[in-house]
Amino acid sequence: MSARDQQFIFRLDQCLNTKKSFASSCRQCIQLCPQGAINEKKEVTPSKCTDCGVCMAVCPSDGFVDRAINELQEHIFDADPMVLNCPAAQPEGYEINCIGMLDRDAWSTLMLLSAQKEVRIITGDCAACQDVKACAIGVETLKDLLSHWPLPNSMTIDILPWDEKTPQASSAKKAPSQSSQSHNKHSPNPTSRHKPSLGERREKKKLTDIGKERLRSILPSVIDEEPHTIPLTRTWLLEALSQVPDQKIPFPTLKISDHCTTCAICVRICPQHALTQHTCEAPEDNEIAQAARLEAAESSAADVTAPTDVTAPADVTAPADVTAPADVIAPADVIVPVDATASADVIVPVDATAPADVIVPVDVTASANVIVPVDVTVVSLIYQAARCSHCQRCIKVCGPKAITMETIELDSRFLQGKILIHEQTARFCTSCSRRIYHKLNPCLCVDCAKEDPKLKGVLY
Ligand code: SF4
Ligand code: SF4
Ligand code: SF4
Numbered sequence: 001m002s003a004r005d006q007q008f009i010f011r012l013d014q015c016l017n018t019k020k021s022f023a024s025s026c027r028q029c030i031q032l033c034p035q036g037a038i039n040e041k042k043e044v045t046p047s048k049c050t051d052c053g054v055c056m057a058v059c060p061s062d063g064f065v066d067r068a069i070n071e072l073q074e075h076i077f078d079a080d081p082m083v084l085n086c087p088a089a090q091p092e093g094y095e096i097n098c099i100g101m102l103d104r105d106a107w108s109t110l111m112l113l114s115a116q117k118e119v120r121i122i123t124g125d126c127a128a129c130q131d132v133k134a135c136a137i138g139v140e141t142l143k144d145l146l147s148h149w150p151l152p153n154s155m156t157i158d159i160l161p162w163d164e165k166t167p168q169a170s171s172a173k174k175a176p177s178q179s180s181q182s183h184n185k186h187s188p189n190p191t192s193r194h195k196p197s198l199g200e201r202r203e204k205k206k207l208t209d210i211g212k213e214r215l216r217s218i219l220p221s222v223i224d225e226e227p228h229t230i231p232l233t234r235t236w237l238l239e240a241l242s243q244v245p246d247q248k249i250p251f252p253t254l255k256i257s258d259h260c261t262t263c264a265i266c267v268r269i270c271p272q273h274a275l276t277q278h279t280c281e282a283p284e285d286n287e288i289a290q291a292a293r294l295e296a297a298e299s300s301a302a303d304v305t306a307p308t309d310v311t312a313p314a315d316v317t318a319p320a321d322v323t324a325p326a327d328v329i330a331p332a333d334v335i336v337p338v339d340a341t342a343s344a345d346v347i348v349p350v351d352a353t354a355p356a357d358v359i360v361p362v363d364v365t366a367s368a369n370v371i372v373p374v375d376v377t378v379v380s381l382i383y384q385a386a387r388c389s390h391c392q393r394c395i396k397v398c399g400p401k402a403i404t405m406e407t408i409e410l411d412s413r414f415l416q417g418k419i420l421i422h423e424q425t426a427r428f429c430t431s432c433s434r435r436i437y438h439k440l441n442p443c444l445c446v447d448c449a450k451e452d453p454k455l456k457g458v459l460y
Contacts, residue, residue, distance in 0.1 A: 020271035034133035052134035053101025060389035081118035088124025100134030148250030248409035256422035266394035
């Protein structure tokens with residue numbers, strides 16, 4: 001088999017290691033390929049590869065992708081009933097290579113769709129299949145999802161091994177399930193009438209590839225695909241979830257504790273641009289800023305040497321890329337905790353109709369209610385769950401171990417929106433006003449602390 005015949009192709013531009021290099025690079029595909037067919041350069045040995053698709057399922061970033069992914073997506077969303085079968089099962093639906101190619105987002109999509117239409121998956125005799133290990137990986141992913149899923153699952157999985165001589169006899173060995181009966185009731189069913197086999201789809205895909213290559217040689221900019229940030233199966237999930245706006249799904253989500261020093265290393269290491277940091281002067285109604293202003297007022301009364309303006313010049317010490325892109329402060333899709341009484345680990349969405357200035361900085365000195373004329377800089381960390389590939393790089397690099405990942409229930413707005421996961425006031429050296437990234441006292445930068453030998457071992 002030549003490399004061109006493989007169903008799952010490697011896209012270097014999509015690999016997390018290409019998007020952003022990292023000391024502990026991703027090796028999921030290499031480690032989890034059941035056949036050991038992928039080497040360190042992500043080259044696939046065709047004689048070992050069985051096209052099970054686990055490389056696509058375990059890749060957090062579409063580094064490996066099914067050549068026919070668009071056709072599979074079309075079938076999943078358009079077919080009613082939606083039936084998938086593996087090559088070793090009765091060919092009653094759209095043939096996928098193995099259920100090992102389904103990742104968590106794909107399973108979540110199927111479960112959501114199963115509330116609206118019959119969703120049925122037919123497997124062969126997995127124990128006798130060469131891809132039994134791949135199948136087990138898919139099953140484990142589904143089991144983990146089901147352990148968090150709050151609703152009864154209406155998706156059915158049948159085992160109907162393919163019997164080439166007497167396919168109907170083999171099928172008849174199993175009493176028809178409820179889903180099979182309802183399947184027969186659906187008529188006409190244009191999708192189930194046309195069931196191209198895997199071989200037919202590969203041939204068709206080969207012709208398409210040849211056509212694309214010819215077109216690419218003439219008009220490269222027309223045909224080249226842009227690398228994308230939201231994984232393909234995540235877009236399926238977003239689509240399925242948008243059809244049921246009130247439905248919540250279990251989704252692994254970042255949480256940040258008060259140990260955060262706002263160093264923004266997590267922002268810079270994220271290969272998916274799923275984290276951004278936003279720094280601004282605090283709006284006067286910001287509770288964190290109000291507390292900081294009170295504290296500043298008390299300390300300025302007690303210590304006349306304390307600076308009255310703790311805001312350092314924006315470009316003095318802040319890392320170059322910690323400022324969030326302009327669209328982060330776009331009000332319509334920013335999600336912020338609006339209820340101060342909400343528990344710390346519950347993320348509350350802002351109403352889309354919330355005032356436009358929710359996180360837009362205002363001039364605090366203009367308000368008569370400000371206790372002291374002290375500017376307070378608030379730093380916010382904003383998370384876009386839809387982009388997160390759950391690679392855990394941010395967790396690994398966070399010095400104070402402030403980041404954890406927990407599975408919580410999210411609805412469509414949270415999954416598609418921007419979530420404020422952390423907010424605190426910035427700290428500045430009380431001697432030179434430089435921004436500092438520690439929570440120790442006294443509030444000095446290392447250079448200023450070095451002037452006091454007593455602080456050796458404390459701050460430097
Ligand atoms: S699993 Fe995906 S992101 Fe990770 S190394 Fe393989 S191709 Fe790259
Ligand atoms: S969560 Fe950790 S890495 Fe991210 S800004 Fe806070 S301290 Fe830095
Ligand atoms: S786990 Fe962290 S580093 Fe990885 S994509 Fe998600 S936010 Fe980015």
